[in-house]
Amino acid sequence: MQFNYHIPTRILFGPGKLAELSTEKLPGKKALIVITGGKSMKANGYLERVVELLKKNDVQSVVFDKIMPNPILRHVMEGAELARKEQCDFVIGLGGGSSIDSAKSIAVMAKNEGDYWDYIGGGTGKGKPVTGGVLPIVAITTTAGTGTEADPWTVITHEERNEKIGFGIPETFPVLSIVDPELMLTVPPKLTAYQGFDAFFHAAEGVIAKIATPVSDIYALKSIELINTYLPTAVANGQDIDARTNVALANTLSGFVESTSSCTSEHSLEHALSAYYPELPHGAGLIILSEAYFSFFAEKVPDRLVMMAKAMGKSTDGVEESKQPYLFVEALVELQEKCGVRNLKLSDYGIKKEDIPKFAKNAFETMGFLFTLDRYKLSMDDVITIFTKAYK
Missing domain, CATH: 1.20.1090.10 (Dehydroquinate synthase-like - alpha domain)
Incomplete structure (x- = not known):
């Protein structure tokens, strides 16, 4: 019997845990908040709450709100460009698996050159090693579906080549994840x-x-x-x-x-x-x-x-x-x-x-x-x- 065990993510679990975002030690002072292009994060007030809690923690934020239910390469590259332009020093994925997965991929491309598909190992990806580091990732999940808050994996689709491929390295584990079931009450x-x-x-x-x-x-x-x-x-x-x-x-x-x-x-x-x-x-x-x-x-x-x-x-x-x-x-x-x-x-x-x-x-x-x-x-x-x- 042999196995290795390493899950480095700090997890805050339970109803009401989102409130601790205002006091928890965060990995930077300016966050790129990644959400979907849908209405739920704004309509349910989740985005506003996160922004306000970050302010209480003396953290600024910028929002990237284009992610699709099956996230695509183009938006990873756009999000990474925004993170660099705004000099964000960490990334927050707020929402379901699509937002958190995208946040992980954006965190990679914010610090590495070329195209995201250069680093993908399957399909037409080039399988290059990630050498530039990865921005720290915080996951705030509003759904119960992918478990991406507790693993390093991200799945992105190359929309022009019909390739949907997973990717992950140790650095794409979130450093912090908040799992607050109160944020899931509105899921249809x-x-x-x-x-x-x-x-x-x-x-x-x-x-x-x-x-x-x-x-x-x-x-x-x-x-x-x-x-x-x-x-x-x-x-x-x-x-x-x-x-x-x-x-x-x-x-x-x-x-x-x-x-x-x-x-x-x-x-x-x-x-x-x-x-x-x-x-x-x-x-x-x-x-x-x-x-x-x-x-x-x-x-x-x-x-x-x-x-x-x-x-x-x-x-x-x-x-x-x-x-x-x-x-x-x-x-x-x-x-x-x-x-x-x-x-x-x-x-x-x-x-x-x-x-x-x-x-x-x-x-x-x-x-x-x-x-x-x-x-x-x-x-x-x-x-x-x-x-x-x-x-x-």
Whole structure:
């Protein structure tokens, strides 16, 4: 048994924790606040609160508000240019995974030359090392979906090349993250479900990844248990602070999983879809793929799926051994039904069945590294089969 463990992020977790931004030691005196181009951060008063709390802490701020739900390269470069122009000495990602991921990538490009894709390792990226350092990153999450507040990873799409690729180095761990479930009370039901399932699959993929450790399993199985128990309530009643807090905890735990284990090829498959169809929410894409994906792996890693089935309350008593792994798939489908996302279809987003080979090729070419972390080596035909079974 061998593993390494290092999560350097200081995390402030719990209802009301945002208030501590006014007194917490911050890594600079002028922040670039990165938010989406949507209305929620301003309409809900979150941006104004953050700006005021920073002022109380004697910190100035500048806002970059162009980020899209599936963030793109162009905005990373624009944000980095603004950070340099305004002489910001740290970056705050305020919002969901798209804002925080973008903040991480902007923090890289604010201190390094060239194009962001020069540093990307997959697809047409050049894989150059980051030599100029990274601006310190603070994450303030208003959703429970990606766990990005507790890991170094960022996912950006090269919009001209249909490449959606993850990237991360030790310096892209946030130095500070604030997880305040009170900021999540306004997330609509559908997005609550999509985001919750994204966290769920970070945990579930972390269990079946071949680099899973006893530590990552502890985090992952608890995350799965919490999401199974509390996500349906959070979807049905977004104002339930207890449910929101437990889903937020599950999400942060899934970030710990991403820092101690990894996603697997399910994420490669979904990235290929949303690289071509950015209007497809990442969580929705994962939900659509999940039954076919985990059914495929049921016979390949049965013991791992049985662990997750038990975390979701399934008993193996009296169940034939060969059928036990499928209890996880059964529990997964039941959770989707409880959260109202069982009937999602790729065709709803304009995705065509005849393009499946193109998506499979893209998955290998852009996020091929995750395939190396599967416990079973998927072929191109396997991936096409999974896509085909998931298509409806």
